[in-house]
Amino acid sequence: MGRIPCCEKDNVKRGQWTPEEDNKLSSYIAQHGTRNWRLIPKNAGLQRCGKSCRLRWTNYLRPDLKHGQFTDAEEQTIVQLHSVVGNRWSLIAAQLPGRTDNDVKNHWNTKLKKKLSGMGIDPVTHKPFSHLMAEIATTLAPPQVAHLAEAALGCFKDEMLHLLTKKRIDFQHQQSGTTQSGNMGGGAYVPHKHDDKDNTMEKIKLGFSRAIQEPDMQPPNKPWDTTGATSVNFPGVSSTFPVSVSGYQYGSSSFGNEGEGSQWSQSMCTGSTCTAEHHIQLHKKIEDDMDEDTRGKDMRNGSDIFSSDCVLWDIPSDDLMNPTV
DNA sequence: AACCTATTCAACCGCCCAAAA
DNA sequence: ATTTTGGGCGGTTGAATAGGT
Numbered sequence: 001m002g003r004i005p006c007c008e009k010d011n012v013k014r015g016q017w018t019p020e021e022d023n024k025l026s027s028y029i030a031q032h033g034t035r036n037w038r039l040i041p042k043n044a045g046l047q048r049c050g051k052s053c054r055l056r057w058t059n060y061l062r063p064d065l066k067h068g069q070f071t072d073a074e075e076q077t078i079v080q081l082h083s084v085v086g087n088r089w090s091l092i093a094a095q096l097p098g099r100t101d102n103d104v105k106n107h108w109n110t111k112l113k114k115k116l117s118g119m120g121i122d123p124v125t126h127k128p129f130s131h132l133m134a135e136i137a138t139t140l141a142p143p144q145v146a147h148l149a150e151a152a153l154g155c156f157k158d159e160m161l162h163l164l165t166k167k168r169i170d171f172q173h174q175q176s177g178t179t180q181s182g183n184m185g186g187g188a189y190v191p192h193k194h195d196d197k198d199n200t201m202e203k204i205k206l207g208f209s210r211a212i213q214e215p216d217m218q219p220p221n222k223p224w225d226t227t228g229a230t231s232v233n234f235p236g237v238s239s240t241f242p243v244s245v246s247g248y249q250y251g252s253s254s255f256g257n258e259g260e261g262s263q264w265s266q267s268m269c270t271g272s273t274c275t276a277e278h279h280i281q282l283h284k285k286i287e288d289d290m291d292e293d294t295r296g297k298d299m300r301n302g303s304d305i306f307s308s309d310c311v312l313w314d315i316p317s318d319d320l321m322n323p324t325v
Numbered sequence: 326a327a328c329c330t331a332t333t334c335a336a337c338c339g340c341c342c343a344a345a346a
Numbered sequence: 347a348t349t350t351t352g353g354g355c356g357g358t359t360g361a362a363t364a365g366g367t
Binding site for chain 2: 014015016017049051052055060103106109110
Binding site: 037050054058087101105109 | 353356357360
């Protein structure tokens with residue numbers, strides 16, 4: 001049996017809200033509250049659907065809402081929580097005072113997804129693409145693996161090329177310096193010519209084949225910080241502790257441009273030392289926020305949310321902020 | 326200056342679920 | 347027990363804007 005529409009579609013205005021409408025709605029709610037959304041537009045003198053009023057109020061007019069840019073801490077929180085609960089935007093937004101599920105969802109879809117992809121991390125599973133490929137490869141016969149690698153190269157070629165060959169004028173100078181460890185293949189960066197691009201592709205292929213052959217390998221040139229319990233102050237969680245979800249640690253340092261080129265800690269969580277207990281703490285906190293009844297619901301991203309043993313590619317912080325052209 | 330493309334984000338849609346009738 | 351209703355949620359759309367050619 002279908003539902004009757006929540007309002008007469010013919011008689012309601014749609015689209016952008018005008019300041020006058022906002023005023024009407026705000027002042028009505030200030031006086032009468034939000035008890036019955038169906039009656040609110042009628043009583044407030046608005047030619048709007050009740051649902052539309054509710055949305056306008058909850059997503060925009062509510063006085064406790066924060067407008068403007070997401071902070072680095074907020075972004076970290078979103079990514080951490082997303083790796084645990086998936087696209088449960090309302091749940092994630094509940095951890096970010098002043099942010100709505102719509103805000104969080106939009107920010108994820110327009111910014112964070114791309115950032116993660118640019119880091120070589122699958123935004124759905126929060127695992128590195130290389131590991132996903134390796135996981136798939138374990139189910140295939142060797143000849144199919146070769147095809148898989150070729151197909152994967154096709155899929156990720158542009159992003160990887162960008163990451164590996166992006167022009168960074170000052171990068172060459174930094175090569176003699178100390179801070180940034182090299183890109184995946186290491187070595188001096190030279191603005192790419194055709195031959196360099198070919199070399200890059202060779203490096204990508206090599207990386208893929210290594211990942212596929214040795215799923216647990218560590219990426220070249222940088223020993224992963226297996227001790228690395230970088231702490232992050234996770235809003236809503238009483239103590240500061242190393243947050244590691246889906247096997248990663250998104251460290252305390254900034255995801256954004258603040259500070260001295262800081263970036264998410266890419267320290268690897270080995271699964272033995274920093275996973276279980278912290279996973280439990282984080283997960284417990286989130287579960288506490290869930291409704292009793294939603295608790296049993298499937299986690300949308302599925303299955304193995306606390307899987308560990310994941311490795312991130314080592315990518316300079318600039319690239320984290322400007323992942324893909 | 327004009328046009329085209331990409332990005333952002335407010336708003337809408339349709340489904341789900343719990344509470345009320 | 348069944349139906350109706352209201353509210354919440356996640357996915358999607360499209361207008362506005364920014365940036366590039």
